[in-house]
Amino acid sequence: AAAANFSVNAGAPATFNGTYLGESGATPGLALAFLGFGGAQVINNGTLAGGNSTASGTSGGVGVSLNGSITAINNGTIKGGEGAGYNAANNNLGAGITLATGTSVANSATGLIVGGSGSGGMAGSGVSISATSGSTVINAGTIRGGADLSGGSGGGRGIRVTSGTVSIQNSGLIEAGAGNSAIYAQASGTTLSIINSGAIRAGDG
Secondary structure (H helix, E strand, C coil): CCCEEEEEECCCCEEECCEEECCCECCCCCCEEEEEEEEEEEEECCEEECCCECCCCECCCCCEEEEEEEEEEECCEEECCCCECCCCCCCCCCCCEEEECCEEEEECCCCEEECCCECCCCCCCCEEEECCCCEEEEECCEEECCCECCCCCCCCCCEEECCCEEEEEECCEEECCCCCCCEEECCCCCEEEEEECCEEECCCC
């Protein structure tokens, strides 16, 4: 479960300045979940982090989940929780932030979005997108896949896209954890529009 769930309407942005942590445990929780209406905005100036796993074979929690018509503006830190022996390669689990159809994220120059680290299984993605259309990532800061704590399972992807049409505009840094892709399109029918004036870097190894 999320530490908190919010419905956000256009014209009344929700701003967060503190630290919000998902519950750690055998089934870790995500930090915050948002359902937006009419082009709503949520602004993070603090730290939003998914819960850590305490049981082998489970992932960390998601930092932030977006659904509906909403844009997250991140000036702080959004991160996924630490997993324990779980492969987060092809799902949202352990991601810093997840985007659904019609949602977007704007990561400012001071912003960090990072996937949850992994130990014994691939780490979480920085941004994980499950959309049919209309999702955008604008990055002026850092988006990073989670770290590989075990040294042999692989770090997370910077941005993972399951399908659909997604726009990525990067003037900052998008990078993967060790041995992985900075931007990964999971399905063959995925359409990516990428405008890059920054750095896009695969993980070492």
